[in-house]
Amino acid sequence: MMSKRLSTPILLLYLLASLLPIYWMLNMSLKTNEEIVGVMSMWPQTLTLDNFKTIFTDPSWYSGYINSMIYVAINTVLSVGVALPAAYAFSRYSFLGDKHLFFWLLTNRMTPPAVFLLPFFQLYSTVGLMDTHLAVALAHMVFNVPLAVWILEGFMSGVPKEIDETAYIDGYSFPKFFIRIFLPLIKSGVGVTAFFCFMFSWVELLLARTLTSVDAKPIAAVMTRTVSAAGMDWGVLAAAGILTIVPGALVIWFVRHYIAKGFAMGRV
């Protein structure tokens, strides 16, 4: 490790640089528009909560948050759900083409979302999924499922195989064993995986915006549209930005103990 004399200033300096842009947004969200555009001030001269009030009272704003939360939740549940059995198979069995399959899963994460925009649009129009939460959730699975399989596989490989064998000898069927015995053992792994699915789905905009128009419009897309329609309403924009950070910050607070552990144990 580094000496305390050196490491503390480095860390503090980095944290300062890292938090300044976020502080600036918070600062703006509490100012009036005249002040934002008019003067350069380190903190609000006239403190106002109007920007936040606008968001909490206008349905076109707060429905964006609800939409985002819905598809992120669906995506997280589905991604973890399909990744669990697959990760188990990769960690416990060898089978025809297993290594190729694992690398192929990885390649799906390498496809630029921009590449998929048009085909997704057409595919989901054809099957009638356009502008639904499910469409965005399914589209986001392209990059979340491979990640979920990676992380879960690492956690599962950390569980001794003898546990499986003992359970089978005791007469457990596979589903019963998996849910009653195996899942509780990798609880923290499931938590970490869910966190990463949440994170990558929450921050993605391109696919979410393309696949929705009205009913499932994510907050990130609402931000871009409302701003252009109302001129530049910097204050409300900043307030909306601050509010998009809140759910993520809450989630990370709850899983903070597992994150580091999750990475260390996972295949990553």
Next chain:
Amino acid sequence: MKTYNNRAWFLILPVLLTVAFSAILPLMTIVNYSVQDILGPTQKVFVGTEWFKDVMRDPELHEALLRQLLFSLSVLAIQIPLGILIALAMPASGWKASLSLVLIALPLLIPWNVVGTIWQIFGRGDIGLLGYAINRAGIDYNYTGDSLDAWTTVLAMDVWHWTPLVVLLCYAGLRAIPDAYYQAAKIDGASRWAVFRFIQLPKLRNVLMIAVLLRFMDSFMIYTEPFVLTGGGPGNATTFLSQYLTQKAVGQFDLGPAAAFSLIYFFIILLFCFILYNWMQRLGTGDKS
């Protein structure tokens, strides 16, 4: 070690089905477009590899690709060493570790267009702290007008946004090193540099590999942030590959060329990741500590 059992395929079936729906079908649509000239909903002409030849000769694409490579390599060159440094500087346990972990991870959880928006304001000379401070320091800075300023602002934004991921990975890797290694080093009287070079760095190889791969892939696909921040300008200074592609596909409705472009784009990423992966794996076989 592992049991050979082909029935394991049944467990993978759900993943295969969902990924098939969300990845293989769209990919095949693109392959389909890339060899046809689409004149209307019902009118299509097979053109073979025509679009691929076109795209490969497009000078604007070459520029965008070069810009992209330069950007991704700069991202790696800055973020990886910085990430290792910060991870080393972080306390190993206690409330300080928890707090700095949460604070460091914060930029990762901000939606990408909000990231662009933050920096759009933050960098402005009149109302943004960064732009104001730099101008005050006597340096002429204007990210909307000057291509070099725009370029560095996008890079700074990406460093701010994604270094936390490298820090998290390295921090986890460091925590996984057993204490016995450090004790042995202490007995041998190893210097701090030697501990880093011969214990910590080799042990970080696995997490660094994934950090390099993830950062390379994601920076190569960067779209939303520069789009919001600079819109690709001034001129084409910050038009990266995916933005150029989206302009072509959505703006000009050139389905065929855009599809051919997409495939080439995908293969470039695949190729680089493959090379990086193999190179970094070979790198580690020398010292098996």
